[in-house]
Amino acid sequence: MYKILTVRPFRYGLIICALLVGITIFSSCSSSKQVTRVDADTTIDLSGRWNDTDSRMVADDIIQDCLTHPWINDHGINSGAKPVVIVGGIRNKSMEHIPVATFITDIERAFINSGKVRTVSSASERGEIREERADQGEFAAIETVKRMGRELGADYMMTGEINTIEDREGGDQVIFYQTDLTLTSIETNEKIWIGNKKIKKFIGRDKFKM
Numbered sequence: 001m002y003k004i005l006t007v008r009p010f011r012y013g014l015i016i017c018a019l020l021v022g023i024t025i026f027s028s029c030s031s032s033k034q035v036t037r038v039d040a041d042t043t044i045d046l047s048g049r050w051n052d053t054d055s056r057m058v059a060d061d062i063i064q065d066c067l068t069h070p071w072i073n074d075h076g077i078n079s080g081a082k083p084v085v086i087v088g089g090i091r092n093k094s095m096e097h098i099p100v101a102t103f104i105t106d107i108e109r110a111f112i113n114s115g116k117v118r119t120v121s122s123a124s125e126r127g128e129i130r131e132e133r134a135d136q137g138e139f140a141a142i143e144t145v146k147r148m149g150r151e152l153g154a155d156y157m158m159t160g161e162i163n164t165i166e167d168r169e170g171g172d173q174v175i176f177y178q179t180d181l182t183l184t185s186i187e188t189n190e191k192i193w194i195g196n197k198k199i200k201k202f203i204g205r206d207k208f209k210m
Contacts, residue, residue, distance in 0.1 A: 048175060048203035050098045050162075058179050058197045059106035066158075066183060067116050071192040075155065084118045085111055085183070086154035094164035094177070107158065107181075120154050156192065158183050171205030 038044070044051075075083040087107050092098045104122075111119045121129060136145045160181035167174045176198070183193040 048173070048201050049096055050094075050177060052102070054177065054199060055099075055103045055106050058177075058199070059103060059110045062179065062181055062195050062197045063107060063110035063114065065195050066181070066193055067114055069193050071183070072116060079155075082116065082118050084120060084152055084155045086120050086157050087111075087122060088157045088159040090159065090181075091161040093161050095166065096164065098162055100162075103162075118152065120152050126151075154186055156183050157186055173203040175201045175203065177201075 044053075072083060087104050090100050090104055090107075092100050108119050111117050133146050133148060137148070158181055160179065162177065162179050164178075165176040167176075177200075178196055178198050180194070180196045182191055184191050
């Protein structure tokens with residue numbers, strides 16, 4: 001005679017629970033997150049989208065081009081002083097989120113670090129500074145109060161836009177970025193410089209191989 005072995009429901013439940021706990025522990029161990037700090041200038045592309053490296057590279061290259069054109073020498077000859085530049089609106093006309101404020105800061109940094117121009121605060125920044133100056137007039141010691149009507153007027157405004165073109169086939173994708181910037185005389189509305197910077201990225205997906 002053969003005996004039929006049966007597993008009691010309670011014992012069966014314990015076995016299932018033990019298996020689930022084991023699977024959970026194994027999964028958590030195998031997918032644990034690791035964070036590594038790297039140098040801020042290190043180029044890391046995860047998604048292939050616009051990132052901090054693109055922002056910095058485009059700003060540096062395009063401003064370097066801007067400052068090598070005749071307008072800056074012409075201004076020095078006519079006025080005897082460095083040109084004063086303000087960075088206006090940079091529109092993101094692409095289909096992805098691009099932190100334009102960071103890009104504007106990179107442009108301002110490139111201008112300032114060049115030593116060839118003077119850069120003044122944007123409209124949004126001026127409001128906060130003017131409030132501080134007004135508060136000083138009321139609350140600060142007289143010898144430390146900063147006077148009204150001493151702001152540096154800009155000679156030129158830089159504006160522009162960022163566009164993208166995307167092409168996709170299967171698991172592969174190509175993203176083309178074009179940044180166009182224009183420098184315009186505030187007094188005459190004359191466009192004195194137009195420049196652009198292009199970036200093309202190929203994003204390939206690993207294909208399953210037997």
